[in-house]
Amino acid sequence: DTAVSQTPKYLVTQMGNDKSIKCEQNLGHDTMYWYKQDSKKFLKIMFSYNNKELIINETVPNRFSPKSPDKAHLNLHINSLELGDSAVYFCASSQEGASDNEQFFGPGTRLTVL
């Protein structure tokens, strides 16, 4: 049974389109995250939600909007896609956002903007 799942795994789309990536965790965790793996392979935090409330919002363009309908889901919606949005996006979750709680990662979604 997959702990953190993301859909789709691959997403190819045209510039200017709007797309969503879904994330679900069945671990009963309170906190969920979105990371972007940049061109240098760094994992960079984008957003964090705790019990459906936003607690971290790094310097991410307004075109990116996370939505958490319940604490098991954190979806990422991206408006007006740009070439520079092409990357692998990882969802993760942890039991609360405490520093000593390990994070569990999803398989990633490879977004390609043409």
Place this chain on the structure above:
Amino acid sequence: ILNVEQSPQSLHVQEGDSTNFTCSFPSSNFYALHWYRWETAKSPEALFVMTLNGDEKKKGRISATLNTKEGYSYLYIKGSQPEDSATYLCAFHNDYKLSFGAGTTVTVRA
């Protein structure tokens, strides 16, 4: 932006040999240091979460040490096996978020 650096960027090790590599991080406002193992085409998996200065953790042939005063952690792999080939990420936990290093990619040659 927190500076988390890992070195070397990559290394090759012969099967059966031991190896180690480092992660350096800011020594102020320390909360926790995480190590993750990331195999190709998979997602990162937690190895260790370390919070105390001088802490040493072990999982099978892999162990890690932590020095929070000087801001570094070592990861050791004893008797490397081909299945140890992966990228090992460290991450510094501060202000409710993890800041990741670029990773050390380990390739074990049979």
